[in-house]
Amino acid sequence: MTIRSRSRVTPYAALLPMAVVASLGYLGAGLWTFYISLTGSRTFPSGHFIGLAQYHRLFDNERWMLSLHNLAAYGALFVLASLAIGFLLAVFIDQHVKGEGVFRTIFLYPYAMSFVATGLVWQWLLTPGDGLDGAIRALGFEHFRLDWIVSQDHAIYTVVIATVWQASGLVMALMLAGLRGVDPEIWKAARLDGIPAWRVYAQIILPMLWPTVATVLLLLATAVAKLYDAVVAMTQGGPGIASEVPAKFIMDHLFLRSNVGLASAGAIVLLVPVLALLAPYAYARSRKEAA
Amino acid sequence: MNPQTIVPPLPATTPAAAHPASARRARRRSTPARIGLYVFLLGAALFFLLPLYVMIVTSLKTMDEIRQGGIFALPHALTLEPWRLAWSGVCTGAACDGVRTGFWNSVAITVPSTVLPILLGAVNGYALSFWRPRGANVLFGILMAGAFVPVQVMIYPLVRVMALAGIFGSLPAIVLVHLVFGMPVMTLLFRNYYCNVPHELFQAARIDGGGFWRIFLQVMLPMSLPVLVVAAIMQVTGVWNDYILGLVFAGRDNMPMMVQLNNVINTTTGTRQYNVNMAATILTALVPLALYFFSGRWFVRGIAAGAVKG
Numbered sequence: 302m303t304i305r306s307r308s309r310v311t312p313y314a315a316l317l318p319m320a321v322v323a324s325l326g327y328l329g330a331g332l333w334t335f336y337i338s339l340t341g342s343r344t345f346p347s348g349h350f351i352g353l354a355q356y357h358r359l360f361d362n363e364r365w366m367l368s369l370h371n372l373a374a375y376g377a378l379f380v381l382a383s384l385a386i387g388f389l390l391a392v393f394i395d396q397h398v399k400g401e402g403v404f405r406t407i408f409l410y411p412y413a414m415s416f417v418a419t420g421l422v423w424q425w426l427l428t429p430g431d432g433l434d435g436a437i438r439a440l441g442f443e444h445f446r447l448d449w450i451v452s453q454d455h456a457i458y459t460v461v462i463a464t465v466w467q468a469s470g471l472v473m474a475l476m477l478a479g480l481r482g483v484d485p486e487i488w489k490a491a492r493l494d495g496i497p498a499w500r501v502y503a504q505i506i507l508p509m510l511w512p513t514v515a516t517v518l519l520l521l522a523t524a525v526a527k528l529y530d531a532v533v534a535m536t537q538g539g540p541g542i543a544s545e546v547p548a549k550f551i552m553d554h555l556f557l558r559s560n561v562g563l564a565s566a567g568a569i570v571l572l573v574p575v576l577a578l579l580a581p582y583a584y585a586r587s588r589k590e591a592a
Numbered sequence: 593m594n595p596q597t598i599v600p601p602l603p604a605t606t607p608a609a610a611h612p613a614s615a616r617r618a619r620r621r622s623t624p625a626r627i628g629l630y631v632f633l634l635g636a637a638l639f640f641l642l643p644l645y646v647m648i649v650t651s652l653k654t655m656d657e658i659r660q661g662g663i664f665a666l667p668h669a670l671t672l673e674p675w676r677l678a679w680s681g682v683c684t685g686a687a688c689d690g691v692r693t694g695f696w697n698s699v700a701i702t703v704p705s706t707v708l709p710i711l712l713g714a715v716n717g718y719a720l721s722f723w724r725p726r727g728a729n730v731l732f733g734i735l736m737a738g739a740f741v742p743v744q745v746m747i748y749p750l751v752r753v754m755a756l757a758g759i760f761g762s763l764p765a766i767v768l769v770h771l772v773f774g775m776p777v778m779t780l781l782f783r784n785y786y787c788n789v790p791h792e793l794f795q796a797a798r799i800d801g802g803g804f805w806r807i808f809l810q811v812m813l814p815m816s817l818p819v820l821v822v823a824a825i826m827q828v829t830g831v832w833n834d835y836i837l838g839l840v841f842a843g844r845d846n847m848p849m850m851v852q853l854n855n856v857i858n859t860t861t862g863t864r865q866y867n868v869n870m871a872a873t874i875l876t877a878l879v880p881l882a883l884y885f886f887s888g889r890w891f892v893r894g895i896a897a898g899a900v901k902g
Contacts, residue, residue: 311804312723316731319716319775323731326772327738330749337748346752386636393633406885407637409892410644413884415833417850418877421857422643425650425866426663436663466640474892523740530835534854551744556840561748568744579740583733 331572338565346561355566365567368545371457375546376525378458382465383521384514387472392502394473395480405477409470416467420534423463424450456536456544464531468524472517479513480506519582526575547571651675651871658866674867678875682868684847684855691872694852698832698879700763701848705770706827712771713778713823714816718808720779721786722794732783735776743773747840754841761843769841770831778823785819786812825887825894829880849876 338356341349359365390408394401411419426432427450434447449455483506491501507514529548536544538553547567554564646663651674653667680690687693720728750769754760759768789812797807838848847855853876857869884891 312719312725315715315719315804316725316728318712319735319779320731322772322775323734323738326746326750327734327741327776330746331741333749334745390633390636393629393636396629398629398633404633404637405892406888407640410881410884411640413829413880413891414877415835415850415880417833417835417854418873421853421869421873422647424857425869426643426646431658431864431866432663435661439661466643470640527742530850533835534858537858548742548744552747552836555744555748564744565748568742568748571742572745575740575742576737579737583736 334565334568337562338569340562342562342565344559344561351562355562356570358563359566359570362563364542364545365547365550367542368547368550371544372525372528372546375457375461375528376522378461379464379468379525380518380521382461383469383472384517386465386469387517388476388507390469390473391476391480394477405474408473411467412471414467416464416530417534419463419467420460420531423459423466424535427459427462450536451540453540453543456540460528460531460535460544463535464524464528467531468521472521475513475517476510479510483509515582519578522578523575526571647870647874650867651678651874653867655863655865655867671867674865674871675875677865677868678871682856682865682872684852685859691849691852691856691875694847694849695875697842697846697852698849701766701770701838701842701846702828702831704767705774705831706824708767708771709774709778709827710820710823712775714782714813714820715808716775716779717782717784717786718812719804720783721789722791722807722812723804732780735779738776739780743836746772747836751840761841761846763842763846766838766842766846766848769837770834773837774827774830778827781823781826782816782819785816789815821887821890822894825883825891828883829891829894832879 337346339350339352340347341351341354390404394404394408398404427434427447429435429446429448429451432447434445437445437447450459487505488501491498491505527548528546529552532538532544532546532549538545538549548571551564551567551571554560554567649666650658650663652670652672654669654671654673657668678690679692681688682690684694719725720732750772751760754765754768759765793811794807797811802811833850834848835850835854838851842848842851853872856872857864887894
């Protein structure tokens, strides 16, 4: 074989492992999961085709509906709070403060910690009696109660607290990078015109940072769909099933409750919002790359 | 949130490094606004530090002291016993060897799960950006999507395939899974890095008679140090902090530290050993935290590479 023809084949050979992973690992596994979601599989996959019955069952399932409801509430709060806190921190740090490096380090370190570690720490801080609740009562506020983590109606919000604590440093880092890319001339012009700083941020800077905001939104939103570790570590979906989320519903039905068909249907449903978010983003990127 | 996300080009400079200096704010007096600014930042810093402070303080107290309350109080009698127990005495299920077994399992998982995806990702990125084989775009599209898809969609088929292959619940299984989920992101990272390398450089190496591997090993790899560091940080952090994949694929004998930690804390019966639990939590967080503190801006760059606009 000549050098020329060999070097034409080598790139394909080198890409083979990835092609296998992409086609079998991603596409193949995704399609298989879709196929299983159309069958009556229980403990083991079966070829018994039942159409969309699993999806009917899924949406009749109280636990699944609750998990969707939780995810919506969690997602809205988590995304908004992380975005707001992260942006505020970035804006404040961008004011040329002393000890900027220290502040950045402090705000971002939780992101280096795993969801499990984060969840466990906050689980303890929020345990009634032993955690913050007890500490504040010991200070003399005897009627203070912080029992969200064991409350049916509030448990999911404790997951918001822990994950916002973890993620807003990342938002800050990304936003800060965006702010640092803003042309200083804009600030000079705004100052000459006497426009207050908050208005410059709200009306000029924030719209300019739209690409960064879009990326952050996509990151946070996909994190919402993947939410699992933090719930397992903090509440295990409880009390009862009060803080159940879709990813956990799927895992439980796959491995504990032997309902592979139902779990696969759930996984496919979970995929829909992720793809819906991703499609416009990928489209925008591909157009940009083509240009 | 996992750092493994989309991977646009690596910023040429550290995001935080280039600051248009004081041009923006000439005046910096101690105005009320300025004081308010610091109050806000210090308050926020306290909120962010609070859990870490409580973790450390608690891990140095005796259970008696914890029962007396005051989670913010400094320990009266400093004790390292909780740390010793967490490392080598705490029970997970039947075994009471502490989290050290998990620690070494995590090391054994993380090393190959970092090296292999990076190597393959570098080769892939190089092949995609310079050799531009046909079908590269389709592959690329699948990878983009793959980086976002919830693992639940793929977990069960992967379990079945591995069970069929007879490797389910073993070290190779968990490494393979990390490879499957890590390689796409690594490929995107390297592809974007190489896209910013002047194509003339590649052409020149071609004219000099360099083949696929020769150009990769002698030209591209030596100039890839920055992206290699970023890739390593992303991968080590991601694999070390992983819970769900380790839970499903690693099996009992290779249980990574995160799974063990959750078992230690969430399955204990009787009184909770908060001091031991907090020491164990710090121990498991130590590797990524150390990486974060020592690599500093590289870490930020690593996660920014996974996120900043393309």
